[in-house]
Amino acid sequence: MRDVARASGVSQATVSFVLNETANQTIPDATRERVRRAAAELGYVPHSIARALREGASRIVVLEAGGLPRGNSLESFIAGLDAELALAGHSLLVSYGSSAAAIEAVSPRAVIDLPAVYASPDREVADGGWIDGMAAHTLTQIGHLAGRGHRKIAVAVPAGPDPLFALMAGHVRSAAQELRLPPPETVLVDDRPDQLRALLDAGITAVAGLHDDAALGVLAALSDLGLRAPDDLAVIGFDDTPQGALWRPRLTSVRIDARAYGRRTARQVLGLPVGDATPAPAQVIVRDSA
Amino acid sequence: MRDVARASGVSQATVSFVLNETANQTIPDATRERVRRAAAELGYVPHSIARALREGASRIVVLEAGGLPRGNSLESFIAGLDAELALAGHSLLVSYGSSAAAIEAVSPRAVIDLPAVYASPDREVADGGWIDGMAAHTLTQIGHLAGRGHRKIAVAVPAGPDPLFALMAGHVRSAAQELRLPPPETVLVDDRPDQLRALLDAGITAVAGLHDDAALGVLAALSDLGLRAPDDLAVIGFDDTPQGALWRPRLTSVRIDARAYGRRTARQVLGLPVGDATPAPAQVIVRDSA
DNA sequence: GAGGCTTACTTATACGTATTAGTTAGCCGG
DNA sequence: CCGGCTAACTAATACGTATAAGTAAGCCTC
Numbered sequence: 001m002r003d004v005a006r007a008s009g010v011s012q013a014t015v016s017f018v019l020n021e022t023a024n025q026t027i028p029d030a031t032r033e034r035v036r037r038a039a040a041e042l043g044y045v046p047h048s049i050a051r052a053l054r055e056g057a058s059r060i061v062v063l064e065a066g067g068l069p070r071g072n073s074l075e076s077f078i079a080g081l082d083a084e085l086a087l088a089g090h091s092l093l094v095s096y097g098s099s100a101a102a103i104e105a106v107s108p109r110a111v112i113d114l115p116a117v118y119a120s121p122d123r124e125v126a127d128g129g130w131i132d133g134m135a136a137h138t139l140t141q142i143g144h145l146a147g148r149g150h151r152k153i154a155v156a157v158p159a160g161p162d163p164l165f166a167l168m169a170g171h172v173r174s175a176a177q178e179l180r181l182p183p184p185e186t187v188l189v190d191d192r193p194d195q196l197r198a199l200l201d202a203g204i205t206a207v208a209g210l211h212d213d214a215a216l217g218v219l220a221a222l223s224d225l226g227l228r229a230p231d232d233l234a235v236i237g238f239d240d241t242p243q244g245a246l247w248r249p250r251l252t253s254v255r256i257d258a259r260a261y262g263r264r265t266a267r268q269v270l271g272l273p274v275g276d277a278t279p280a281p282a283q284v285i286v287r288d289s290a
Numbered sequence: 291m292r293d294v295a296r297a298s299g300v301s302q303a304t305v306s307f308v309l310n311e312t313a314n315q316t317i318p319d320a321t322r323e324r325v326r327r328a329a330a331e332l333g334y335v336p337h338s339i340a341r342a343l344r345e346g347a348s349r350i351v352v353l354e355a356g357g358l359p360r361g362n363s364l365e366s367f368i369a370g371l372d373a374e375l376a377l378a379g380h381s382l383l384v385s386y387g388s389s390a391a392a393i394e395a396v397s398p399r400a401v402i403d404l405p406a407v408y409a410s411p412d413r414e415v416a417d418g419g420w421i422d423g424m425a426a427h428t429l430t431q432i433g434h435l436a437g438r439g440h441r442k443i444a445v446a447v448p449a450g451p452d453p454l455f456a457l458m459a460g461h462v463r464s465a466a467q468e469l470r471l472p473p474p475e476t477v478l479v480d481d482r483p484d485q486l487r488a489l490l491d492a493g494i495t496a497v498a499g500l501h502d503d504a505a506l507g508v509l510a511a512l513s514d515l516g517l518r519a520p521d522d523l524a525v526i527g528f529d530d531t532p533q534g535a536l537w538r539p540r541l542t543s544v545r546i547d548a549r550a551y552g553r554r555t556a557r558q559v560l561g562l563p564v565g566d567a568t569p570a571p572a573q574v575i576v577r578d579s580a
Numbered sequence: 581g582a583g584g585c586t587t588a589c590t591t592a593t594a595c596g597t598a599t600t601a602g603t604t605a606g607c608c609g610g
Numbered sequence: 611c612c613g614g615c616t617a618a619c620t621a622a623t624a625c626g627t628a629t630a631a632g633t634a635a636g637c638c639t640c
Contacts, residue, residue, distance in 0.1 A: 050597045051597055
């Protein structure tokens with residue numbers, strides 16, 4: 001910046017004013033042009049660390065994603081976030097795991113802590129309405145099964161703790177209530193068939209997976225029993241991962257407009273008006289399994 | 291730091307020396323102790339942006355992962371990287387997409403550009419021997435098929451461009467040569483069965499997937515033809531993703547000690563001796579499909 | 581007892597920016 | 611022709627750190 005100042009015959013302060021288009025500064029267009037040209041010729045690029053030191057935060061947003069299921073929607077969410085942040089001159093960095101140190105080290109403008117959001121959804125966190133949307137998406141999922149006449153529905157959750165579980169379990173209950181279905185049982189499903197057998201014996205005719213992997217586990221167990229979706233049991237996933245389409249029978253799943261949620265989240269954390277980026281409603285991708 | 295200096299009755303410089311354990315600095319233990327105590331009491335935490343400004347780089351390593359297949363090994367690679375970097379006081383941030391801006395914005399100590407490594411493997415890039423290892427891993431994969439008596443082998447690659455493709459294709463050819471097999475054909479596989487039909491008609495008895503998703507596509511197409519692995523066609527994947535174990539028949543795959551490669555990469559980019567973290571050889575996870 | 585070496589520090593500076601608080605020149609109104 | 615106002619700038623400072631360069635005192639040696 002000092003070099004640019006020297007080259008264009010003004011002070012470093014003036015250069016800063018021009019390049020940042022600082023408000024309330026009376027600088028004639030001729031000077032502005034001179035400064036810009038010099039900056040371009042010298043290949044000036046702002047030193048973001050220095051700027052961060054001055055401003056107290058860098059133009060970075062950190063997404064905390066440790067322990068989150070890597071699915072289609074996380075990927076799209078990230079893409080949307082990234083794109084929208086880029087529009088505002090910011091950029092996204094994703095942290096897995098040792099977040100505290102990483103955040104300490106970058107002084108980001110904002111941190112989006114998705115696992116924390118999942119853990120306590122009532123907290124006021126910028127997520128572009130992601131959490132709120134989940135309720136509707138779950139309703140879409142369960143509604144698809146109900147629409148096909150299923151009344152006794154179970155929910156498949158993976159073995160081991162899952163950050164989504166508590167949140168989704170509540171939504172599933174609400175959805176069932178709204179659809180006037182009996183409250184669904186929640187069953188732990190890895191790919192062993194015994195649990196599934198018990199379910200079938202209890203008269204369950206459809207299973208909704210917490211996410212596609214859980215649903216695929218059900219399909220696998222079903223196959224091990226010599227049975228097949230959708231006739232012996234309807235199975236629907238959540239989040240439409242590519243692997244779902246590769247199974248046979250192909251997995252029916254719910255696709256979420258996660259990209260739009262990402263965009264909204266970006267605008268929200270930067271304090272911009274969220275505007276018109278309304279996410280499309282969740283969409284059931286009907287394939288073979290339900 | 292100034293507060294700590296005041297509280298312990300020394301200058302800011304001395305505080306810096308003590309807390310950073312700067313070499314060639316003669317400071318008696320009594321003073322050191324006083325400074326440390328004051329820092330602890332005041333809750334001093336280094337301002338990493340200021341440090342980055344001074345040092346010219348922050349204690350961050352950026353992993354560029356845009357467009358990479360999200361598989362088991364990427365996840366493990368990241369975990370290993372993260373863990374080892376944390377040991378050295380650094381932290382990992384992952385960038386998808388708009389990397390240039392992000393890198394500009396954090397001034398990382400190092401950037402690990404995996405897509406670039408894939409694109410031009412001869413370049414000297416710190417990757418912990420990842421690329422070099424690939425050759426051996428491919429040999430393991432093809433070797434498993436050869437060991438089961440297969441001689442006419444094809445390689446399945448996904449439709450669309452894939453960053454791994456060029457690299458792996460070469461390795462597959464070398465592996466075949468070493469195993470005295472005829473050079474494998476490379477076939478584009480999405481999950482439509484017609485291409486696979488042609489392959490079978492040509493006498494191919496085994497297919498190796500570029501990664502598990504490619505292999506799953508083959509299994510799907512095979513199922514669509516009313517055939518089944520491993521009897522009608524042996525199928526082996528690469529990278530042992532969780533979804534492979536959920537297929538029926540279960541996908542045989544190759545598991546790589548990506549975590550160790552991550553650790554090595556970390557030490558390498560920080561300029562530390564790589565030491566004893568030798569990755570375990572790739573391991574064939576034998577399931578049903580090959 | 582002067583010169584040199586070591587210990588235990590301190591002072592000062594630089595990193596690159598954004599912004600506040602001036603400063604100078606020109607113009608206008610009375 | 612003087613006071614005040616505006617335009618068009620500039621000078622100076624602060625952000626928090628790491629480190630080179632200095633300094634004062636004490637000790638050792640010849």
